[in-house]
Amino acid sequence: MKEKIRIIEGDITQQPVDAIVNAANTTLLGGGGVDGAIHRAAGPQLLEETRQIGGCPTGEARVSKGYRLPARWVIHTVGPVWSGGHRNEEVLLANCYRNSLRAAVDAGARSIAFPSISTGAYRFPLERATEIAMRETKRFLEGDDALKEIVFVCFGPEALTTYQNVFQRVFGG
Ligand code: ADP
Numbered sequence: 083m084k085e086k087i088r089i090i091e092g093d094i095t096q097q098p099v100d101a102i103v104n105a106a107n108t109t110l111l112g113g114g115g116v117d118g119a120i121h122r123a124a125g126p127q128l129l130e131e132t133r134q135i136g137g138c139p140t141g142e143a144r145v146s147k148g149y150r151l152p153a154r155w156v157i158h159t160v161g162p163v164w165s166g167g168h169r170n171e172e173v174l175l176a177n178c179y180r181n182s183l184r185a186a187v188d189a190g191a192r193s194i195a196f197p198s199i200s201t202g203a204y205r206f207p208l209e210r211a212t213e214i215a216m217r218e219t220k221r222f223l224e225g226d227d228a229l230k231e232i233v234f235v236c237f238g239p240e241a242l243t244t245y246q247n248v249f250q251r252v253f254g255g
Contacts, residue, residue, distance in 0.1 A: 083223050084253040087232050091242045094235040095123035100191035101155040102148070103182045105199045108160050110138055115202045116237070120156060124149040132158065141177030143185040155189050157182045161200030164207065175200055175211060179218035183229065193231035198241055212244050216252035 094102050094116060104120045107113050110132040112121045121128055131146045135158075138144045143159040159182045162174040178199050186194045196215065200206035219232055236242040 083220070084249075086223065086230060087219070087234070087249065087253065089234045089236065089242065089245045089249055091236045091239065093119065093237075094195050094197050095119050095151060097195040097233060097235060098152045099193040099195045099231065099233060100153060101145075101157050101186040101189065101194045102151065102153040103143075103157045103159060103186075103194065103196045103199070105197050105202070105204075106132075106138065106158040106160055108137055108139060110135055110144065110158055113203075116197045120151070124151045124156065128156065141174040141181065143178065143181040145185050145189050153195070155186065155191060157185050157189075157194070159199060161204050161206065164200065164205040171200075171206065172210070172214060175206060175214050176218050179215055180222060183219065183222045183226075187226060187228045192229060193233070194229060195233040195235050197235055197237065198245075201241075208241060208244050209248065212241075212248040213252065216248050220252060 105116050127149045135144050138160050140160045143157050146156045148154050159178040162171040201208045201211045
């Protein structure tokens with residue numbers, strides 16, 4: 083199963099996968115960070131579609147087309163804002179990964195790329211977030227064979243090192 087996982091440093095908007103995941107906010111109207119980058123790369127039609135969708139609660143996921151992106155679909159999920167760990171943040175972040183994987187498979191995707199949800203403006207501690215990302219992905223792949231490739235796109239060398247270390251721990255190197 084671990085052969086399906088790839089960890090790379092790069093820009094998620096450039097990934098040639100079926101679906102990329104967006105770390106959106108509840109309005110789905112775009113924002114900074116990876117959300118802004120995805121909207122810029124996809125073009126203005128993406129905002130037209132997400133406006134129609136009308137928002138997304140924290141932990142859930144919504145699917146749109148990818149427009150000018152190499153990816154056919156964008157899975158918009160809303161991570162929790164970190165506020166110390168006592169507001170269900172870990173469960174909500176796990177929900178993001180599970181619901182995004184489910185939504186991608188239901189749309190027909192065979193490959194998917196994730197950014198590090200909640201670890202930018204939402205300040206979720208990187209290592210804890212990475213553990214949740216890996217554990218939820220492993221659990222999902224154990225129960226569903228549709229996805230053939232899961233790419234974790236790290237934005238910078240610190241995230242890359244953390245992802246590689248946590249991968250060894252969770253998937254057993
Ligand atoms: P959140 O509000 O969920 O924290 P951010 O966009 O602020 O979302 O950050 C989420 C992660 O996405 C951060 O680790 C950030 O470094 C990373 N990131 C920003 N731009 C890109 C990009 N173009 N490709 C991949 N990851 C990115």
